[in-house]
Amino acid sequence: MKLKILAIGDIVGRPGRQILQDKLPTFIKDEKIDFCIANGENSAGGSGITGEVASSLLSFGVDVITMGDHVWKKKEVVPLLENERRLLRPENYSPLARGRGIVAINSKCGEPIGVINLLGRVFMKPIDCPFRVVDQVLKEFSGKTRVIIVDLHAEATSEKIAMGWYLNGRVSAVVGTHTHVQTADERILPNGTAYITDLGMTGSHESILGRSISPVLKAIVTQMPERFDVAERDVRICGVVISVDSSTGKAQDIKRIVVRENE
């Protein structure tokens, strides 16, 4: 059976949530999407996530929410990570950190789909090796699900490409998040793994990575701290649609998508 999986890049604040509320249910229906993952690390006020925000994203049609370096920004995420298995934090945080970075959930057609959330280490705070951690968690999925999607939340293009090749033929897709800029390098690697360096951002594109332009510019130019408001104009959903053969777990197709407000 062919599964269509939608992966959505970092949702930034209310504008990002609003466009998902307006557009996601129709997109899922029209494109016959079986399963949807979305990165929610910036979904509450531009940084972190709350219970209310997580519930709303799930109600719009997101099946699993992944996070990133901003996961701990809202304190209430800690009990939430323990009570809501569809909310993941990067798996390569300390084993002593609360929550998990992997889950297997049945898609609409009953097929189990594994999701793994990892954080990169290049130009980021110290964290356990995502390569060795992914080897361990793939053992946990072995025999349970053939369809596995990895969100590697990372700064460096090189590290994300390296993970794509490391997992080539071992997972259905490796998608990157965190930079908020969609890359044009989507491809199917030779052993059937779909890959893109960054899904892009679901939020305002008349902005600097989703934040209002003038305070960010002021902070850069003056080198003084500024409050970065969430920007509101030219809101887009960015991501990819991946087709996977559920009997083998191999990806067959990956297509970049951008959905604008007035489409």
Ligand SMILES: [Fe+2]
């Ligand atoms: Fe982000």
Ligand SMILES: [Fe+2]
């Ligand atoms: Fe991030």
